[in-house]
Amino acid sequence: MHGLVNRAIQSFVTDTYGPDRWRRVTEAAELGDFEFEAMLIYDDAVTEALLAAFCADLGRSRGEVLEDLGTYLVSHPSVEALRRLLRFGGDSYVDFLHSLDDLNDRARLAVPDLHLPALDLREEGAGRYTLACGPGMPGFGWVMMGILRAMADDYGALVLLEHHGPHADEGADDEADEVIAVTLIESAFAAGRAFDLGARAG
Template sequence: MNGLINRAIQCFLRDGWGGAAWADAARAAGAPVAGFEPLLDYDPALTGRLVAAAAARLDRAPDCLLEDLGTYLVSHPSRAGVRRLLRFAGPDFREFLQTLEDLPARVRLALPDLVLPAMQLRQEGNLYLLRLGPGVPGIAPVAVGLLRAMADDYGALAVLSAGPEAADGSAEVTIRLLDEGFAAGRDFLLGRA
């Protein structure tokens, strides 16, 4: 698995719970305590062990931890670049959702080694069903956290949930958009002020 994913987990643990929590989880998972090289490939089983070890260390369910990782990727000041790239997808949350199918290709333009699963979005009024293809175990709860943080960023009120991961690794995320203008969104400028 790409080192970027493992590095994101490493930074999430360090930023949220400190170096000791990271070191404990890394040792328990058999991961390098010094950290991951973002552009190297690692065994996908190592990522799974790392998530399980971090969840055990923090006494949290793995899916809850992964959902918080998704939120972290958008909302933590150290990850401002991820938020900025995602906000280029549209001026409001509804338009942002409608560009999700293009996200894996856009990510490949910037990071060719990071392969996201295929995404298919189906809309039924204010209900959106996002189908995530196989390839990245645990992606559904990460997507829920990321999408929830993006809804907040846009000022939208949305209820999100992830269905169970299928045997082939695919999953579905349900997004119910209740109010697109619920609150003032965070400021965002395309250019520098």
């Protein structure tokens, strides 16, 4: 798994639960005193062991934890750069949804060895969309749930989200797509957050 993904998990744990919790989780995952480098590649088993240890430590399901991770990625100040990159997807929440088709290509354009699951958005009409997450990272759909929810806040949109498909805790069948049903109830529900094209995130 790419270091950026692992590093995102690490930042999520330390920013949300504190560095002590991170140490406890890496100990439980038998990694010792460990920190990820964002630009190196790690064995998938390391990520797997870490997530399992973290969920066990919190006593929460993997789906919930991954959804929180997705929310964190868009809303926490220490990962503001990522939110900005996602906002380049478009002016409105609908534009943003459509930009998800290119998300893995966009990621690869910036970091050639970062392979995210392919995303496929279908318009079902009447403000309803389905987003299919391709294989590669079991549970990625739950992360997308968090991202979609937090980006709705960011754009000031009101949405309903439902996760269908393999449950992240079952894990084994990573060939079956996870599907997210998105219902856009109102695209201008709240003011949302400003996005200034020219203001580079620190």
